[in-house]
Amino acid sequence: MSEKGAGAGHTYPPDAVQWLKRDVLLFAYSVGATVDELHLIYELHPQFAALPTYPILLPFKKTTQEVIDFYAAQSSSDGGIPGVPKLDSRRVLDGERRMIFYKAIPTTSEGKSFEVRRKVVGVYDKGKSGTVVETQTDLAEKGSEEIYCSMIGSGFFVGQGNWGGPKGPKGVNYPPPEGKKPDVTYEHQTQAETAHLYRLNGDYNPLHATPEPGQAMGFGGAIMHGLYSWNTTAHALLKLLGGSDPGNMREFAARFASPVKPGDCLVTQIWRTGDKDAQGWEDIRFVTSVKGGKVVLSNGRSKMKVVGQRKITVSKL
Numbered sequence: 001m002s003e004k005g006a007g008a009g010h011t012y013p014p015d016a017v018q019w020l021k022r023d024v025l026l027f028a029y030s031v032g033a034t035v036d037e038l039h040l041i042y043e044l045h046p047q048f049a050a051l052p053t054y055p056i057l058l059p060f061k062k063t064t065q066e067v068i069d070f071y072a073a074q075s076s077s078d079g080g081i082p083g084v085p086k087l088d089s090r091r092v093l094d095g096e097r098r099m100i101f102y103k104a105i106p107t108t109s110e111g112k113s114f115e116v117r118r119k120v121v122g123v124y125d126k127g128k129s130g131t132v133v134e135t136q137t138d139l140a141e142k143g144s145e146e147i148y149c150s151m152i153g154s155g156f157f158v159g160q161g162n163w164g165g166p167k168g169p170k171g172v173n174y175p176p177p178e179g180k181k182p183d184v185t186y187e188h189q190t191q192a193e194t195a196h197l198y199r200l201n202g203d204y205n206p207l208h209a210t211p212e213p214g215q216a217m218g219f220g221g222a223i224m225h226g227l228y229s230w231n232t233t234a235h236a237l238l239k240l241l242g243g244s245d246p247g248n249m250r251e252f253a254a255r256f257a258s259p260v261k262p263g264d265c266l267v268t269q270i271w272r273t274g275d276k277d278a279q280g281w282e283d284i285r286f287v288t289s290v291k292g293g294k295v296v297l298s299n300g301r302s303k304m305k306v307v308g309q310r311k312i313t314v315s316k317l
Contacts, residue, residue: 006083006165007123007133014115017058017139020065021108023201024050027057030198031231032188037244043107052101052246053234055139055149056227059116061202070204084123084165087131087157091217094226095132095154096171096299098253103148104246105139113142121152124168131157132168158217171255174301176285182269184309186236187291189265190224198228224260229296233268233288240270241284241306248305250281254288255299265291272306282306 021043028040028051039047060073074089081087106112121134134154138147176182195208203225207213211221234252242248260266268288275283286300 007081007120010081010120012118014117014142015059016063016142017061017114017116018063018109019054019058019061020110021048023061024054024107027051027054027201027231028235030201031228031235033235033239033244037239040244048107049246050105050107051231051235051238052104052149052249053099053231053252055105055116056097056099056151056231057201057203058114058139059118059137059151060204064202068202068204070206081120081123081133084131084133085160085163087133087160089157090213091158091160093156093158094230094256095134095156096253096255097151097153097227097230098251099152100150100251101148101249102150103146105148115140115142122168123165125161125163125165126156126167127161128159130159130161131163131165133157171299174285174299176269176271176287177273180271183272184240184270186240186268186270187265188232188236188268190228190260190263192262195222195224195228195262198225203227219259222262224262224264226256226259229260229266229288230254230256232266233286233297233300234302236268237270237284237286237302237304240310241272241308242304243307245307248307250303250305252302253300254286254297256296257298258290258294258296260290260296264293266296267291268297272309277303280305 025041033040039045039049071090116137116139118135118137121136124132132154137151139149140147208222208225214221214223238244238249266288268286271285273283281303284302284304287295288297289295
């Protein structure tokens with residue numbers, strides 16, 4: 001068995017995906033876009049655009065505009081991985097997510113046929129604590145090899161390890177610059193109902209809406225979507241460094257370190273490194289924490305075209 005596991009390379013049938021202008025408007029508002037970014041929350045603005053991380057929701061939403069049974073949908077879409085025991089999607093948490101943006105998505109899929117293409121990168125047995133499944137999902141038009149974006153992610157299946165699989169490669173760390181103060185600090189206040197708004201984007205996991213699943217998993221009640229913290233932080237970087245222009249972000253990634261409770265205040269510290277590639281994309285580092293508490297997003301890094309810089313911003317949703 002290779003270090004990436006028996007299921008590495010396994011591909012799933014493509015899934016058709018669709019979205020409307022109202023979907024990108026809802027997403028932008030739900031992750032903190034404000035009226036000084038009218039092109040993100042008003043469809044008649046001449047520069048109306050979708051936030052670059054919106055496609056991270058499409059594997060959940062697919063083509064429906066209706067509320068879905070999250071557990072049933074996850075079970076039917078998983079279909080099993082060859083050489084890997086059946087994993088319970090009711091006990092899964094986000095591990096790490098990375099997106100690479102190649103081409104801006106349109107504000108609606110109308111008139112085009114889009115699909116997401118998913119493959120298994122690796123499956124890692126972490127012993128008693130659980131199993132990590134790493135996948136790559138690409139968004140493209142049906143029949144085309146041109147990719148709009150790639151989404152690389154890992155899911156941690158709690159307590160579902162010890163099946164004899166490989167432990168997997170050691171992760172790469174991307175710490176902030178040593179000894180340097182953050183260039184920008186951003187605070188984002190959540191409310192008791194914040195997750196109930198965000199889930200309307202298509203991620204209807206009951207873990208984020210009602211206390212029972214979180215109590216069963218040892219969290220004491222409902223927790224925020226990991227991707228909520230991830231997406232609000234991506235928006236913050238784009239607003240504070242990229243002039244709220246979706247074209248100014250090339251990559252965005254972070255590791256999920258600990259859960260967020262509804263009502264928590266998120267604090268993101270952002271560092272510019274000054275390191276740029278040949279195309280001028282600067283390496284940005286960040287850490288997001290609960291105010292006065294634990295780190296919730298670690299290993300944060302992005303590649304951006306920096307066009308401005310705000311020092312401290314406070315957001316409430």
